[in-house]
Amino acid sequence: MEIIEKKIGNVSMVALGGRLDVYASSDLEQKLNAMVDGDNVCLVVNLEKLDYISSSGLRVLLASLKKVRKREGDIKLACMKPHIKEVFDIAGFSQLFPIYDLEEDAIQAFNKK
Numbered sequence: 001m002e003i004i005e006k007k008i009g010n011v012s013m014v015a016l017g018g019r020l021d022v023y024a025s026s027d028l029e030q031k032l033n034a035m036v037d038g039d040n041v042c043l044v045v046n047l048e049k050l051d052y053i054s055s056s057g058l059r060v061l062l063a064s065l066k067k068v069r070k071r072e073g074d075i076k077l078a079c080m081k082p083h084i085k086e087v088f089d090i091a092g093f094s095q096l097f098p099i100y101d102l103e104e105d106a107i108q109a110f111n112k113k
Contacts, residue, residue: 017049020057041073048079
């Protein structure tokens with residue numbers, strides 16, 4: 001699993017690649033927890049290069065979403081492949097996360113607040 005982090009203004013970006021399964025979930029959980037603990041509460045997760053997500057991966061994203069919303073922030077998802085979007089739809093997560101086709105749109109959504 002590949003996790004790339006960057007910052008654009010007040011928005012923290014995380015790009016995920018490969019497989020977000022039970023083995024990679026703990027790495028992502030540590031990364032997102034560190035970001036939120038460091039007061040990065042405007043997060044965009046780019047899923048363009050993500051090939052697979054398991055229930056463990058969904059759990060990590062949900063736990064991070066709850067944590068960041070307690071701090072009045074949000075996690076926006078961007079660039080989902082259709083088969084990843086289908087997993088989010090089936091799990092009911094499409095209603096929990098704002099989802100954008102483009103990374104730039106997700107970033108701009110934070111700037112409109």
